[in-house]
Amino acid sequence: MRTSIATVCLSGSLTEKLHACAAAGFDGVEVMDTDLTVAYESPKEIRALSERLGLAIYMFQPLRDIEGVEPELFVDNLRRAEAKFELMRRLGTDLVLVCSNAGTATVDDDAEAASQLGRLADLAAQYGIRIAYEALAWGRFVNDYRHAWRLVTMADRPNLGTCLDSFHILARGHDPSQIEEIDGEKIFFLQLADAPLLDMDVLSWSRHHRLFPGEGGFRLTALLGHVLRAGYTGPISLEVFNDTYRQTDVRSTAAHAKRSLTSLADQASAAHGWDADRLPEVPQPQSVDFAEITGADLTALDETLHHLGFTFRGTHQTKPVRLWSWGDARIILNEQSHGAEPQLSGIGMTVRDVEAVVARGLxxxxxxxxxxxxxxxxxxxxxKAPDGTHIYMNDVPAEDSWVPEFRGGQAEQRSDAQVDHINLSYRWHDFEEAVLFFRSVLGLGTDKGENVAGPEGLVRSQVMHTADKALRLPLNLAPPTAAMPPRHIAVRCRGILEVAQRARENGLSFLSVPDNYYRDLHARTGLDPEFLGRLQDLDLLYDEDHDGAFIHFYTRTFGGLFVEMVERVGQYDGYGAVNAPVRLAAQREPQHAG
Known part of the structure; x- marks a missing residue:
């Protein structure tokens, strides 16, 4: 499979984009007219750079508002097109995208539109150029790929074919199965984009909210199957208009984009029984092996874990690293980071085949x-996840592999405590890439996202997890102008009221919860006053649904993280989202931090 990306997907100058695309491993690019217009390099220089980088220029785009116009305007359109054909010859590409007319079309006549497309193709043939005609979802008279194909067949020129764009097909709800009725040799180009399922006008949706494959709600695997079964053999290209991607680092975005295409090709091959483009198949992770916290001085966390009930298992035999555990909940404190505040820097996962996971990730x-x-x-x-967090893999039990390297600790009494979930926070420009990483590399699924009201704006939350929920990773997207929310490790235990009482007696302070919360909790749930009083005395939070209940509390924040203790009662499967605004507000007020 040859891969391509439109330069409009990326930030930076055209030369910066080309270097990033080559570094990411793309085979070629679609050059956007505006990128070339503002470049100081000539078309010949861009062509030479692309050749040195090993990139093909698969297509130049777009020619707009060509067909469906009055004769005198069409003459001017041919003049405009010829100038682009001359430019393309210098640029070194023989394919141009022509979008269905969305602005100047006044003649709703298929015969006239086909005739004008034919005359355009005849002119292009003089320059050795092919035309890929695409139906825009907001085209004035042509907004359906099947309509565009009819016009191509009516014009009947060897250098005139169609371009299929997943957004224009799926955003309007068109049936993609009829793609298989198109002659594969006349599908000149394929552009792919995902998108969230929004209820808004298609032009705004397209221009600002497209996503890379695997990040939205479109069924791209099925669409790609229809295109390939039709006989298409050309490049698979990304055309994603997104305000975020056009501001983020060009190299990381290009790598992000390439990962999305590689993952999509793998999913399509698996879904349709093809052998090509398959990645190593790996089962989902089995559980959390450990969480790693790094920082220059983690003494306060030693004290906190001790008061919560963790057992000190010892210091590493060669490094300034300590291990605390409570049942299967293992937390590593790593003081090899000089001068750094505490942060959650690594997650260990138990898997069935380490080498297969690594091979897939690479x-x-x-x-x-x-x-x-x-x-x-x-x-x-x-x-390494895109943000630098290390994801460790182990297919040998911890007690038989890395735990014996820790010396001088205590033996732990048997317990069923475990890591319930690990919450990771991201800035606005890293969030989608993180979702794609965990989905494509580790095969994690997603729950429906939620928005949580915080004192600095809405925090978007997206939970990623294995099918059995043995691994849960809630991802939080910080508001654009807000400080990064701290990450946290949530440990599940039994008898959380006793755990909290013992920790409080040992002198551990929790995140302070305002009295107004408990008044509201009583109004919402009608909890027994005595039980409600115990929750309030210990600064515990509570949620319930028809399946069970959720009781939890938070430690104070240490640099960029904190610890949460939770107990799930019955079959409760949530995360206490109703309490998140209370936590976010309390963490913002230092005087209430403990």
């Missing part, structure tokens, strides 16, 4: 994570 463009390992120490393999 094929999807992830970087290896480095961990210094001395002779005789267990070699934990890791991949």
């Amino acid at each position: 094929a999807l463009g992830a970087e290896r994570g480095f961990r210094r390992t001395y002779t005789g120490e267990y070699d934990l393999k890791a991949l």
Whole structure:
């Protein structure tokens, strides 16, 4: 499969975009007319740079508002098109995208539109150029790919074909199965974009909210199957208009885009039983092996974990690293980061086949994570998530692999405590890439996203998880102008009221909860006053639904993280979202932090 991306997807100058696309591993690009217009390099120089980088210029785009016009205007359109054909010859590409007329069309006559497309194709043939005609979702008279195909067949020129764009097809709810009725040799180009399922005008939706494949709600795997079964053999290209992607770092966005295409090709091959473009198949992670916190001085976290009920398991034999555990909940405190505030820097996961997960991650463009390992120490393999968080993989039980490297600690009493979930926060320009990483590399699914009201704006939350919920990763998107929300590790235990009482008696302070919360909680739930009083005395929060209840509390914040203790009662499966605004507000007020 040859891969391509439209330069409009990326930030920066045209030369910066070309370098980023080559570094990401794309085979070629679609050059957008505006990118070339504002470039200081000539078309010949852009062509030479592309050749040096190993990039094909698959298409130049777009020619707008050509067909369906009065004769005198069409003559001017031919003059305009000829200037572009001359430019394309210097640029070194033989394919141009012609969009259905959305602005100047006044003649609603298929025969006339086909005739004008034919005359345009005849002119293009003199320059050795092919035309890919595309139906825009907001085209004046042509807004359906089937209509565009009819005009192509009516014009009947060898250098005139169609361009299929997933957004224009799926945003209008058109049936993509009829793509298979198109002659594959006349499908000159395929453009792909995902998008959230929004109820808004298609032009605004298209111009601002497209996403890379796997990040929205479109069924791109099925559409790609129809296109390939029709006989299409050309490049698979991305055309994604998105305000965020056009502001983010060009190299990371290009890598992000390439990962989305690689993942889509793998999903399509799996869905349709094809052998090509398959990645190593790996089962979803089985559980959380550990969470790693790094910082220059983590003494306060030692004290907090001790008061919560964790057992100190010892110090690493060669590094300033300590291990605390409570049942299967293991937290590593790593003080190798000089001068840094505490932060959640790594997540260990138990998997069935480490090498397969690493191979899949590398094929999807992830970087290896480095961990210094001395002779005789267990070699934990890791991949780096896009934000730098290390994702460690282990297919050997912790007690038989890396735990014995910690010395001088205590034996732990048996417990069924475990990591319930790990909450990761991201800035606005990293969020979608994180979702795609965890979905494509680890195969995690998603729950419906929620918006949580915070004192600095809405925080968008998207939970990613394995099918059995053994691994849960709520991802939080910070408001654009707000500080980054702290990350946190949530530990599930039994008897949380006793856990909280013991920790309080040991001198541990929790995140302080305002009295107004408990008045509202009583009004919402009608809880027994005595039980409500115990919750209030201990600063515990509560939620319930028809399946059960959720009781939890938060420690104070340490740098960029905190610890949450939770108990699930019955079959409650949520995360206490109703309480999130209380937590966000309390964390913003230092005087109430503990």
